[in-house]
Amino acid sequence: MVSGLELRDVTVRYGDTTALDGVSMAVAPGEVVALLGPSGSGKSTLLRAIAGLEPLVEGTILWDGADLAAVPTHKRGFGMVFQDGQLFPTMSVGRNVGYGLTHLPKAAQRARVTALLELVGLPGLEHRRPTELSGGQAQRVALARSLAPSPHALLLDEPLSALDPGLRRRLADDLALILRETHTTAVYVTHDPEEAERVADRVVTLSPPPAG
Amino acid sequence: MTKAAWRAAWVAAALLPAAFLAVFFAWPAANLVVQGFRDDGVWTPSGFAAVFSSARTWRAVGFTLASAGATTLLCVLLGLPGAHALYRCRFPGRDALRAAVTVPFVLPTVAVGVAFGALLREDGWLGWLGLDGTPVAIVAAMVFFNYSVVVRTVGAMWARLDPRLAQAGATLGAGPLRVFLTVTLPTLAPAVLSAAALVFLFSSSSYGIVMVLGHGRFHTVETEIWFLTTQLLDLRGAAALSVTQLVIVALALWATGRAQAGLTRALTLQPDVGATRRYDARRDLPALAATLATALLLLGLPIANLVWRSLHRGGALTLANYSELATATVQGASPWRALGTSLTTALAATAIAVPLGVLVALVASRRPRRPSARRALAAVEAAYLLPLGVSAVTVGFGYLITLNRPPLDLRSSLILIPIAQAVVALPLVVRSLLPTLRAVDPRQLEAAATLGSPPWSVLARIELPHLTRGLGLAVGFAFATSLGEFGATSFLARPDNPTLPVLVVRLFGRPGAESYGLALAATVVLAGLAGAAMALAERARPEEVTAW
Numbered sequence: 069m070v071s072g073l074e075l076r077d078v079t080v081r082y083g084d085t086t087a088l089d090g091v092s093m094a095v096a097p098g099e100v101v102a103l104l105g106p107s108g109s110g111k112s113t114l115l116r117a118i119a120g121l122e123p124l125v126e127g128t129i130l131w132d133g134a135d136l137a138a139v140p141t142h143k144r145g146f147g148m149v150f151q152d153g154q155l156f157p158t159m160s161v162g163r164n165v166g167y168g169l170t171h172l173p174k175a176a177q178r179a180r181v182t183a184l185l186e187l188v189g190l191p192g193l194e195h196r197r198p199t200e201l202s203g204g205q206a207q208r209v210a211l212a213r214s215l216a217p218s219p220h221a222l223l224l225d226e227p228l229s230a231l232d233p234g235l236r237r238r239l240a241d242d243l244a245l246i247l248r249e250t251h252t253t254a255v256y257v258t259h260d261p262e263e264a265e266r267v268a269d270r271v272v273t274l275s276p277p278p279a280g
Numbered sequence: 281m282t283k284a285a286w287r288a289a290w291v292a293a294a295l296l297p298a299a300f301l302a303v304f305f306a307w308p309a310a311n312l313v314v315q316g317f318r319d320d321g322v323w324t325p326s327g328f329a330a331v332f333s334s335a336r337t338w339r340a341v342g343f344t345l346a347s348a349g350a351t352t353l354l355c356v357l358l359g360l361p362g363a364h365a366l367y368r369c370r371f372p373g374r375d376a377l378r379a380a381v382t383v384p385f386v387l388p389t390v391a392v393g394v395a396f397g398a399l400l401r402e403d404g405w406l407g408w409l410g411l412d413g414t415p416v417a418i419v420a421a422m423v424f425f426n427y428s429v430v431v432r433t434v435g436a437m438w439a440r441l442d443p444r445l446a447q448a449g450a451t452l453g454a455g456p457l458r459v460f461l462t463v464t465l466p467t468l469a470p471a472v473l474s475a476a477a478l479v480f481l482f483s484s485s486s487y488g489i490v491m492v493l494g495h496g497r498f499h500t501v502e503t504e505i506w507f508l509t510t511q512l513l514d515l516r517g518a519a520a521l522s523v524t525q526l527v528i529v530a531l532a533l534w535a536t537g538r539a540q541a542g543l544t545r546a547l548t549l550q551p552d553v554g555a556t557r558r559y560d561a562r563r564d565l566p567a568l569a570a571t572l573a574t575a576l577l578l579l580g581l582p583i584a585n586l587v588w589r590s591l592h593r594g595g596a597l598t599l600a601n602y603s604e605l606a607t608a609t610v611q612g613a614s615p616w617r618a619l620g621t622s623l624t625t626a627l628a629a630t631a632i633a634v635p636l637g638v639l640v641a642l643v644a645s646r647r648p649r650r651p652s653a654r655r656a657l658a659a660v661e662a663a664y665l666l667p668l669g670v671s672a673v674t675v676g677f678g679y680l681i682t683l684n685r686p687p688l689d690l691r692s693s694l695i696l697i698p699i700a701q702a703v704v705a706l707p708l709v710v711r712s713l714l715p716t717l718r719a720v721d722p723r724q725l726e727a728a729a730t731l732g733s734p735p736w737s738v739l740a741r742i743e744l745p746h747l748t749r750g751l752g753l754a755v756g757f758a759f760a761t762s763l764g765e766f767g768a769t770s771f772l773a774r775p776d777n778p779t780l781p782v783l784v785v786r787l788f789g790r791p792g793a794e795s796y797g798l799a800l801a802a803t804v805v806l807a808g809l810a811g812a813a814m815a816l817a818e819r820a821r822p823e824e825v826t827a828w
Contacts, residue, residue, distance in 0.1 A: 121447055141450040142459075148451040154444050158466035167462075168452030217453055 071132050072097045072253060073118070073221055078127035080110070080117050087113040089277035090127070095221070100247050100254045102268030104261060109276040111257040115223045118255065119146050131220060147214030149224045153206040155198035161185070161209050162194030168217035184212040187246060204235045211243065221253040228263065240266045286735055294643045297636040297664070297706075305667055305703050308678025313526075315519035315681060331508075331517040340499040341524070347415060347500070348484035351422040355479045356472060358423070358574050359430025361567035367435030369568070371559040377575060379818055382428045384579055386757075386814040388764025389425070390781040391807040393492025394788055394799060395582040396421040398589050405585050413495045421489045424578055426479040433475035438468060456563070477536035481529060485671040488766040488781070492788060501525045502673045502767070509677055509771070519681075522674040529670070586807070590800035594793065601801035608798055610786050612776045615802045622763055622780040622806070628698035629705060629762035634754055636702070637709030638747065640664050642739075644710070645717035661714070668707040672767025675700055680771055697779065700768035705758040712757055716750040716822050717743060749822040756817020760810040780806050 073095040080088040120141035188208040449459040487502040508518040605615040766781040787799035
């Protein structure tokens with residue numbers, strides 16, 4: 069039985085500034101945890117640390133009981149959805165979604181891409197270019213892309229902040245549904261408490277580290 | 281100032297540089313093209329036929345394309361790690377290394393040729409490689425020259441790419457190599473192509489290097505033009521070759537332009553990443569190691585060797601080469617006097633090129649409403665960059681056959697050399713000034729207008745201060761390139777009053793250790809001056825001017 073994501077006393081520093089100071093939390097498999105906090109509290113930094121994009125000064129991050137200190141980002145199996153999507157501009161939507169699927173045979177890749185685009189409500193958009201998508205569509209494609217390789221866990225860094233309020237509400241509901249349907253373990257960073265309630269099973273508040 | 285006067289001023293501002301380029305570039309170049317098709321007043325393509333039926337011509341064309349292609353490939357391969365190390369990481373000494381890497385570009389081609397010749401000669405430090413007088417030497421020298429073009433152009437874009445794009449690839453399971461090949465490189469492709477086009481351009485018109493290092497055995501289109509003009513007096517054949525070179529350059533620029541347009545995606549560029557990313561050995565060491573190796577071996581070694589050898593004569597450490605610069609004479613000209621001539625002509629060329637460049641930059645940076653006017657301005661900008669693509673040899677040669685009738689019989693006039701140098705320097709001046717004007721947010725100008733500023737006041741008080749920030753770079757650039765200019769000058773210089781690059785080539789061609797020592801010393805002086813001028817200019821470089 070997989071024991072999920074665990075953080076113990078995680079500390080991250082940038083030069084003299086402490087971005088995260090001794091943060092501990094646990095996410096059970098299949099659980100969606102929202103990370104709420106004011107700006108500067110280090111929410112994004114925490115997410116990036118889990119993904120392996122920030123080095124830890126102290127503390128450990130464990131997945132299923134195993135310490136991830138020596139594991140580089142591309143081997144951790146944590147998907148990430150960025151605030152502005154970060155779709156690869158030189159590839160079509162289909163190639164974007166299929167980017168993490170190179171270990172599958174071609175036919176299986178295509179099938180998975182189709183399935184995921186349907187899941188996020190954008191069937192048939194395989195051949196569009198990222199520049200031709202609206203903001204909401206781009207975020208859906210970003211979600212599909214990160215879910216395609218069936219990651220251990222999904223990290224979402226304020227994925228809806230760049231969208232207008234009406235779209236945000238609709239997409240938040242869709243996101244909550246998709247995460248539940250796929251039983252994805254997820255950490256969802258947001259500054260909107262209402263959105264956090266919509267999407268997550270549990271809301272955790274991060275307070276900024278003490279100054280100095 | 282009335283509206284009519286304002287308009288008139290702009291028209292004058294546009295016409296003055298246009299007239300200059302029309303008389304001193306378009307007309308000689310067009311005349312050249314025409315000469316290729318005329319034989320005793322009769323229109324005929326036989327000039328082309330004659331020149332292209334010669335095997336020697338085809339060898340020259342082949343060698344030009346092959347050496348330019350090899351140089352471009354090597355520059356890209358070496359320049360990519362250089363761009364990464366120098367534009368995406370921060371480490372102590374990075375800025376100094378960046379500046380050092382750019383120095384070769386502004387060195388006179390003659391100086392580069394002499395430096396590599398000295399290094400690869402039998403008695404040189406790398407003489408045991410046996411590369412003297414081989415195409416490898418020529419390509420190595422051209423890579424030396426153009427390495428920084430790739431590093432600069434690609435680095436400037438790479439520094440502003442959102443790092444999260446590559447991070448997204450990592451979270452999808454792609455290792456660093458796969459991310460680089462499938463995400464980063466395709467996104468950088470427009471910058472790489474632009475740099476490659478420039479390198480191909482510069483190395484296919486590299487006249488001084490081939491003259492010095494070719495030992496008469498290797499010919500490019502440019503040296504063939506020189507040969508046909510000065511040795512065989514075959515003006516028709518030379519004109520035909522000039523046209524051919526124009527066509528090659530135009531085709532290369534057009535092809536890369538098309539490819540670039542197809543590859544440019546809407547990218548959200550970030551502020552400079554390189555300013556904040558600290559050096560991380562695991563990620564950055566290979567690129568840094570490759571860059572240091574290139575900087576030391578390819579860039580540093582020839583220069584160090586040049587200086588070292590210039591301080592020797594007959595095996596002994598001595599300053600004789602330098603002290604004799606003032607007294608020696610070569611065909612009636614002394615190096616000291618040649619230096620004076622070089623400095624004077626460079627100053628004159630700068631005095632011509634910079635004001636004209638300011639006018640061009642002002643005109644080209646306007647933002648008219650109508651699409652037709654905007655297209656016209658884009659064409660204007662492209663037109664002023666043309667001299668970059670036409671070889672200086674063609675320009676010099678064009679002057680000889682065009683400016684030979686009164687009232688413009690300037691062939692024997694000293695003013696022709698600065699004019700030729702100014703024509704070559706003008707595109708560089710424009711490219712140094714235009715970005716600073718373009719960076720001004722148009723809403724600032726609108727704000728000034730709503731505060732009661734008439735148009736000429738807005739120009740003077742809001743836009744001109746931005747322009748002056750680019751002036752230091754423009755002046756230094758113009759001066760350094762005019763100082764080292766060889767292609768056009770070699771055609772126009774008078775035998776008894778040469779510029780220093782011309783004199784160096786003469787000295788280099790004379791047998792004897794003394795002449796060789798003098799050539800080395802003169803080269804060091806020339807390179808030192810050009811390098812110093814450019815170093816000063818670089819310190820004045822505004823951050824909007826990232827590449828050329």
